[in-house]
Amino acid sequence: MGRETTLRDIAGTLNLSVSTVARALADNPQISELTKIRVRACAAELGYVAHSAARAMRRGHGNLVGLIIPDVQNEFYGTLAKALAQCCDLAGYQLLLAITEDDSDSEERQVRGLSEARVAGVVIVPSPRPHRETLQLLERGPWVQLIRRVANIDAPWFGIDEERALETATAHLIELGHRRIGYVGGMLDLSTGRSRLRGFERAFARAKLRVPKKLIRVGPPRMQFAASAFASLWNGPERPTAIVTAGARLSAGVLDMIGRLKLDVPGDISVVGYGDAPWWNSDLSTVSLPVREIAMACGEFLLRRIRNNGHDDDPVTVRNYRAVHTPSLILRASTAPLDAGKKPGKETA
Amino acid sequence: MGRETTLRDIAGTLNLSVSTVARALADNPQISELTKIRVRACAAELGYVAHSAARAMRRGHGNLVGLIIPDVQNEFYGTLAKALAQCCDLAGYQLLLAITEDDSDSEERQVRGLSEARVAGVVIVPSPRPHRETLQLLERGPWVQLIRRVANIDAPWFGIDEERALETATAHLIELGHRRIGYVGGMLDLSTGRSRLRGFERAFARAKLRVPKKLIRVGPPRMQFAASAFASLWNGPERPTAIVTAGARLSAGVLDMIGRLKLDVPGDISVVGYGDAPWWNSDLSTVSLPVREIAMACGEFLLRRIRNNGHDDDPVTVRNYRAVHTPSLILRASTAPLDAGKKPGKETA
DNA sequence: TTGTTTTACGCAAACGTTTGCGCCACAAAT
DNA sequence: ATTTGTGGCGCAAACGTTTGCGTAAAACAA
Numbered sequence: 001m002g003r004e005t006t007l008r009d010i011a012g013t014l015n016l017s018v019s020t021v022a023r024a025l026a027d028n029p030q031i032s033e034l035t036k037i038r039v040r041a042c043a044a045e046l047g048y049v050a051h052s053a054a055r056a057m058r059r060g061h062g063n064l065v066g067l068i069i070p071d072v073q074n075e076f077y078g079t080l081a082k083a084l085a086q087c088c089d090l091a092g093y094q095l096l097l098a099i100t101e102d103d104s105d106s107e108e109r110q111v112r113g114l115s116e117a118r119v120a121g122v123v124i125v126p127s128p129r130p131h132r133e134t135l136q137l138l139e140r141g142p143w144v145q146l147i148r149r150v151a152n153i154d155a156p157w158f159g160i161d162e163e164r165a166l167e168t169a170t171a172h173l174i175e176l177g178h179r180r181i182g183y184v185g186g187m188l189d190l191s192t193g194r195s196r197l198r199g200f201e202r203a204f205a206r207a208k209l210r211v212p213k214k215l216i217r218v219g220p221p222r223m224q225f226a227a228s229a230f231a232s233l234w235n236g237p238e239r240p241t242a243i244v245t246a247g248a249r250l251s252a253g254v255l256d257m258i259g260r261l262k263l264d265v266p267g268d269i270s271v272v273g274y275g276d277a278p279w280w281n282s283d284l285s286t287v288s289l290p291v292r293e294i295a296m297a298c299g300e301f302l303l304r305r306i307r308n309n310g311h312d313d314d315p316v317t318v319r320n321y322r323a324v325h326t327p328s329l330i331l332r333a334s335t336a337p338l339d340a341g342k343k344p345g346k347e348t349a
Numbered sequence: 350m351g352r353e354t355t356l357r358d359i360a361g362t363l364n365l366s367v368s369t370v371a372r373a374l375a376d377n378p379q380i381s382e383l384t385k386i387r388v389r390a391c392a393a394e395l396g397y398v399a400h401s402a403a404r405a406m407r408r409g410h411g412n413l414v415g416l417i418i419p420d421v422q423n424e425f426y427g428t429l430a431k432a433l434a435q436c437c438d439l440a441g442y443q444l445l446l447a448i449t450e451d452d453s454d455s456e457e458r459q460v461r462g463l464s465e466a467r468v469a470g471v472v473i474v475p476s477p478r479p480h481r482e483t484l485q486l487l488e489r490g491p492w493v494q495l496i497r498r499v500a501n502i503d504a505p506w507f508g509i510d511e512e513r514a515l516e517t518a519t520a521h522l523i524e525l526g527h528r529r530i531g532y533v534g535g536m537l538d539l540s541t542g543r544s545r546l547r548g549f550e551r552a553f554a555r556a557k558l559r560v561p562k563k564l565i566r567v568g569p570p571r572m573q574f575a576a577s578a579f580a581s582l583w584n585g586p587e588r589p590t591a592i593v594t595a596g597a598r599l600s601a602g603v604l605d606m607i608g609r610l611k612l613d614v615p616g617d618i619s620v621v622g623y624g625d626a627p628w629w630n631s632d633l634s635t636v637s638l639p640v641r642e643i644a645m646a647c648g649e650f651l652l653r654r655i656r657n658n659g660h661d662d663d664p665v666t667v668r669n670y671r672a673v674h675t676p677s678l679i680l681r682a683s684t685a686p687l688d689a690g691k692k693p694g695k696e697t698a
Numbered sequence: 699t700t701g702t703t704t705t706a707c708g709c710a711a712a713c714g715t716t717t718g719c720g721c722c723a724c725a726a727a728t
Numbered sequence: 729a730t731t732t733g734t735g736g737c738g739c740a741a742a743c744g745t746t747t748g749c750g751t752a753a754a755a756c757a758a
Contacts, residue, residue, distance in 0.1 A: 004714095006713095006715090007715070008714080016737080016738090017738045018714090018715085018716095019715095019716080019717075019737080019738065020736085022716060022717085023716090030737080031736070032735080032736060032737090035736080035737085047485075049461070049464045049465055049486070050714095050715085051406075051465065051467060051714050051715070052465040053406055053411065053467060054713075054714035054715045054716090054743090055714080055715055055716075056743090057400075057402050057403055057406065057714085057742095057744065058716045058717085059715085062402065067446075071431065072421060072430045072434070073424065073427045073431040075424045075427065077427075078421050078424065078426075081422075081446065082420065082448060085446060085447070086448065089455075089459075094447070094462055094463075094466060095446045095447075096443055096445055097416075097430065097434060097446040098434070098443070098444075099431055099434045110438075113443055116398055116399050116400065117401050117413075117443060118400060118401070137398070140353075353744095355743095355745090365707080366707070366708045366709075367708090367745085367746095368707080368709080368745095368747075369706080371745065371746060372747090375746085379707080381706060381707090384706080384707085399744095400744050400745070402743095402745095403713090403743075403744035403746090404744080404745055404746075406715095406743095406744085406746095407712075407745045408746070
């Protein structure tokens with residue numbers, strides 16, 4: 001394998017100068033049509049491929065965009081990644097992917113890496129507690145927070161009104177007459193975890209009811225936790241008549257345990273889920289999240305800022321930008337009024 | 350925002366030459382310890398961040414690795430992406446992600462983009478029929494095929510013995526006495542789709558049985574297709590007693606339809622799935638795929654080739670490298686012998 | 699003292715582009 | 729026959745690093 005073809009090689013072959021070749025390929029009007037054709041032909045002939053790093057250095061900015069997420073294996077973040085990749089592709093940018101595993105140290109390494117790559121901008125789903133240095137590095141260019149957001153930081157944020165979402169879900173159950181409503185949700189060190197639980201609690205407050213604190217279970221967003229959490233609720237002293245799950249995987253875990261316990265939904269228990277998943281075509285009533293839409297909006301916002309290159313319309317407005325998407329409750333067949341829940345034939349515990 | 354800090358700025362501040370600063374930061378032994386300390390301090394002070402594009406240009410190679418997959422939203426590819434991202438991270442490389450949607454034109458654009466970014470290597474899950482130019486571009490650097498592979502192309506491949514996997518699954522059902530076994534699988538324009546169906550057929554051939562061609566359904570890898578395919582099988586003239594699904598989402602679709610039809614597994618029908626999914630903790634017997642392991646092996650292989658920089662141990666061996674992982678059948682509770690399948694009364698133990 | 703090695707640093711070229719400026723030739727206007 | 733205009737192209741600098749080579753001063757051996 002010989003060296004790579006450069007502009008010089010083309011110039012040499014055609015007895016032209018490097019600058020003329022560059023301009024020809026850029027379709028610069030001050031180059032004659034004939035020359036452009038010859039240059040293009042020669043470039044194709046020699047298999048010329050532009051060197052974007054060199055171009056980026058000369059121009060002072062590249063075409064890379066960084067995406068930092070906790071875990072692309074998770075279908076939720078996978079959806080975000082895909083949407084952003086398409087955004088970037090449309091705008092001629094490329095996506096540099098970084099995984100943090102929700103570890104602040106890893107996060108910092110990743111952010112540093114992206115800074116060194118001179119990304120034009122960054123979309124990040126921040127870890128629970130990012131380092132101060134991490135934020136400083138992010139400030140080197142335009143960046144946008146997605147889904148989660150860092151406390152006390154002024155930077156644009158695209159997210160979901162999680163509090164409202166869970167309030168809606170819970171209120172629906174309350175309206176159906178349920179009072180002993182269980183909650184299975186994510187840990188509270190994440191802003192999302194806190195918001196969701198607040199929504200759950202607010203629904204009770206609005207209805208002037210006391211929050212069934214004994215029926216609240218928070219833990220890692222994994223099926224296994226949800227399954228055992230539900231089992232402990234079901235076998236506990238105050239058996240719930242309905243349950244709210246605050247995450248797709250948690251919903252799956254709860255439903256799995258419900259299946260293992262041979263319970264009937266909604267006969268024995270009503271369930272409202274949170275989020276969507278392509279793998280449950282089933283009858284779960286759920287709060288549907290416009291994940292893709294949020295990601296697209298986020299990507300377009302960032303790309304617009306990149307193109308504006310610093311001189312935004314109004315810096316203050318931009319820094320405080322908040323795009324809050326409100327999810328909608330989709331009712332299927334997993335909830336029923338409390339009274340109708342009494343199983344007609346069989347026994348109740 | 351002022352200009353970015355460069356080596357020159359540090360050199361200027363400390364009255365040193367640019368080269369000395371560069372060497373100091375690279376921990377070059379020919380620089381005194383005192384100077385190194387001063388340089389490092391000054392770099393931190395000024396917020397210096399290395400410019401990897403410039404470095405890459407000078408050194409002739411960067412630290413980017415390209416990953417091209419059909420759809421990162423799919424949890425299967427998400428798993429691949431995560432494993433490779435971690436591989437790269439460990440080796441000091443960064444991952445450039447490209448999504449093709451299985452479209453050859455998009456694929457070519459992506460590959461061209463990666464070439465322009467001068468990626469050190471590429472991992473690709475090829476589209477069904479890549480363009481010739483796409484392959485030429487890939488040849489500019491080391492590349493590895495993952496999962497799928499392009500026909501008649503000599504390039505390393507990391508994949509799964511899909512044929513054997515489905516043969517094992519099918520053979521298991523045959524041993525249990527099943528004969529009318531349905532097959533729900535992916536389309537045949539993908540090499541994986543063809544292999545899986547061959548495995549299904551080979552199991553019958555080995556058992557000297559005729560293949561139940563009427564019970565074969567192939568289509569897009571989506572839940573909805575699988576659900577309707579199963580329904581058509583169940584309501585067809587030759588109702589199957591067992592079924593093999595050739596994909597995670599297809600398994601989900603079949604199970605969903607089984608649930609809607611209120612069928613009992615394995616009482617009414619035995620099911621063997623293909624692949625794993627974090628969202629089925631259930632009792633599905635399945636052929637388990639070491640997805641993460643394959644991806645890691647693939648990544649490490651590529652990175653080793655990158656480090657060898659062309660002069661591999663043996664070029665021919667490398668070009669023909671095939672890493673075939675054989676998945677294992679995991680038996681749970683979704684299969685039963687044909688006779689025992691006859692429902693013994695109501696069976697509500 | 700002189701000669702030799704070692705230590706620590708500076709000079710400058712090179713990587714592949716892009717782009718402001720200048721130059722030459724040829725055509726049109728005076 | 730001069731000026732003016734203009735279309736088409738080349739020169740060279742710059743982007744931020746890395747690295748081979750050169751060279752002073754300091755340390756050592758004679």
